[in-house]
Amino acid sequence: MINVAIIGSGAIASAHINSYLELNKDCTIVALCDIYPEKAKAIAHELNLDVDISNDFKSLIARSDIDLVSVCTPPYTHAEIAVDFLNHGKHVLVEKPMASSLAECDAMNAAAERNKKILSVISQNRFSDPMMKLKSVLDTKLMGPIVHTQIDSYWWRGHSYYDLWWRGTWEKEGGGCTLNHAVHHIDIFRWMNGMPSEVTAITTNTAHDNAEVEDLSIAICQYDDGSIAQITSSVVHHGEEQQLIFQGKDARVSVPWKVKASKSLENGFPVDNPKLELDIQQVYDSQESIQYEGHTGQIYDVLQAINGEKEVLVDGIQGRQTLELITAIYKSSSLGEKVSLPLEKDDPFYTRDGMLSNVKYFYEKTKVIENFGMNEITTGGNYK
Known part of the structure; x- marks a missing residue:
């Protein structure tokens, strides 16, 4: 059984959580982390998850009961989180985009290679x-x-x-x-x-x-x-x-x-x-x-790779x-x-x-809110 932690409980996190729940014969979610822990608690309650809640991903990096981490945070945080978990022996599945710069991508790929762990970038379509x-x-x-x-x-x-x-x-x-x-x-x-x-x-x-x-x-x-x-x-x-x-x-x-x-x-x-x-x-x-499509299909691909059944389809090199x-x-x-x-x-x-x-700056950001409600989001992929 592959134990999973999810970092970030914003809109896209539910796609990861629901996919892991669908694949519960192969994996189980053991922890959710968000800088707004009330968001993590709310989604855990909504989906009836019995998991640990944390507001700092660093509290999870040394846990021996975590095998795979889904990174669902804003892009500028991806590199730090991924590198830290890879350096502590965890496999990492990171949401798109892989990072904010090519230099960060290179650091992530180097950590994956150095630690012989899987780094995959979400490309669910x-x-x-x-x-x-x-x-x-x-x-x-x-x-x-x-x-x-x-x-x-x-x-x-x-x-x-x-x-x-x-x-x-x-x-x-x-x-x-x-x-x-x-x-x-x-x-x-x-x-x-x-x-x-x-x-x-x-x-x-x-x-x-x-x-x-x-x-x-x-x-x-x-x-x-x-x-x-x-x-x-x-x-x-x-x-x-x-x-x-x-x-x-x-x-x-x-x-x-x-x-x-x-x-x-x-x-x-x-x-x-x-x-x-x-x-x-x-x-x-x-x-x-x-067998599975979308996020579920990619997560199943990563789980198979962790179990040594295949090479991961979307690795960090392709993400870069x-x-x-x-x-x-x-x-x-x-x-x-x-x-x-x-x-x-x-x-x-x-x-x-x-x-x-x-880069070219078009306008000044004029309004800042901390969170939206848990509204449904569109992720594309309706190609039939």
């Missing part, structure tokens, strides 16, 4: 049937070389969203919609199509004048082979439609699922290619459904790569220049202090 099936289709290369990718990470958040004390600031949230919402789709895009070599981006704040950070960004990514990807990150899109479209030389596939294949007439105009469409559809349909691409978007939009990847350790955007000194 990978753990869905449509995404897993699309990845299998792309791996066949039936579409031919990918020439264009479209990532629409559309979310909507009201003005008051950024009133919460840690949101809407570069120092504590680490960024806006690109980092904290589109991170899901940027991770999946990078997982499926690899890292680009250059990034050109624009960010803006169109509807949230109580936040320093962006609420809309558009990035153009170029690969060495000349192919292009466009990434739109937003918290101003009503309806929150989200999609990834991969245009290959011979066919198009996407989530939500759609396949379309064309071939050329003598004059260069298109005609349908039903044979290729059928071949691709058969690959998609032949993939088995995964996703943050590197996001950091390149911020660098390009802040400095108004094309950015080449990879970003080196002497880059001004490598450290948290460097980021804070160079």
Whole structure:
């Protein structure tokens, strides 16, 4: 039995707690921690948890009865908490984004390697049937070389969203919609199509004048082979439609699922290619459904890895790569220049202090509240 502690009892913590409860044959929650212990007590009471309550994660790091820690705190705290627990022999599952800077990511990965422990970064939208099936289709290369990718990470958040004390600031949230919402789709895009070599981006704040950070960004990514990807990150899109479209030389596939294949007439105009469409559809349909989806799917993956049954799907190296691409978007939009990847350790955007000194500040944060009520939140992932 794997014993679990959860650090942070804000909105996303319930997704972790409910997942661990669903997987109770393999794990049990033994502790909740929050700087506002009344929040931890409230969620424990709501979900009928018999757990220890703490207001300081450091009181838990030396406990021998804790094997795995879920870090559900604001992004600027992720590195310190993860490194401390890894150094005390605990496995760590950290919420997205992995950290506030590439330097922090490197410290976390070094601690995981040094202590031979698992570090996984939440990317729950990978753990869905449509995404897993699309990845299998792309791996066949039936579409031919990918020439264009479209990532629409559309979310909507009201003005008051950024009133919460840690949101809407570069120092504590680490960024806006690109980092904290589109991170899901940027991770999946990078997982499926690899890292680009250059990034050109624009960010803006169109509807949230109580936040320093962006609420809309558009990035153009170029690969060495000349192919292009466009990434739109937003918290101003009503309806929150989200999609990834991969245009290959011979066919198009996407989530939500759609396949379309064309071939050329003598004059260069298109005609349908039903044979290729059928071949691709058969690959998609032949993939088995995964046992668990979303946070539950990723937590099950981590539990299997702890038990030595498989390698973890989303490790800290991949989490760092996703943050590197996001950091390149911020660098390009802040400095108004094309950015080449990879970003080196002497880059001004490598450290948290460097980021804070160079990013674009849109507005001053004008309102601060300690807590919202326990309202339901949206986490995306409805791709069917």
